[in-house]
Amino acid sequence: MKNNEMEKLVRIALENGRDYSEVQTIKKIKGGSINEAYYVQTIDAEFFMKFHANAPKFFFKSEATGLRLLKETNTISVPSFLSYSDQPGRGFLLLEWIEGRKTDKTEETLGRKLADLHKSFGRLHGFDSDTYIGLLPQPNELNANWLEYYRDKRLGSQLEQGIETGNIEGKRRKQLEKLLETLDEWIPSFVEPSHLHGDLYSGNWIVGPGGEPYIVDPSFLYGDRHFELAYTELFGGFPSKFYEAYNENYPLRKEYEDIKPLYQLYYLMAHLNLFGEMYGEQIDQILDKYIGENF
Known part of the structure; x- marks a missing residue:
């Protein structure tokens, strides 16, 4: 987006968020492969703004809703959002600016606070509106049965798209x-429906003031918290002290190692559908493990 157009959009975002102080700086920065990212400075505050000219329906609303629900647990730090828009050609999400330096306690704190988040429960599994993983649609429903939700709305939806x-x-x-x-041989039907981030790999946490993880x-x-933990072990993973702190606060179930690849399968299938065959070999290895090579 051109500078003058972005400045107009920033002013709209600030007004929607009730921050009327004068804009001093708008600077494009690195911020992921999906959205354009901008650093915004006003007289009174600093902000992070995501922009996508062709964002799908309810794209930024979905993220803003997730941030709000996570924040409401009062367990783990997330950025506050000021405003968002999903209007064609001007989709954006305006967030508070988070910046800090990692300390030797940061990863341990992240593990402990993620466990606290997972101790916050909903009534049912899933969600009452569709979401996205990247730009890939993720159909949703609320279901008392975790197995049914995971089979039909997670693995099943990726199978259909594939x-x-x-x-x-x-x-x-x-x-x-x-x-x-045959998924019921491994995945439980009835577990507690934890609040889950839903896309927690090593690139989706940052460090704030005082070394606080966000x-x-x-x-x-x-959903099942082990679904979240399984993904943290893909694509670089997290340090051992993160897992030690998590497990000390909220011990993993004994069957975690047996079901972990089946939970990682969803994310590998989503990446296959997003980026192509580079993820196919890992998927096939999991399928050979559970179904057999000579099927």
């Missing part, structure tokens, strides 16, 4: 269809 795009076919498709039929970019849902 078939449509041609990323899932042949042996891979047959194995996945068989896995969904989680960002949620794709919120209620």
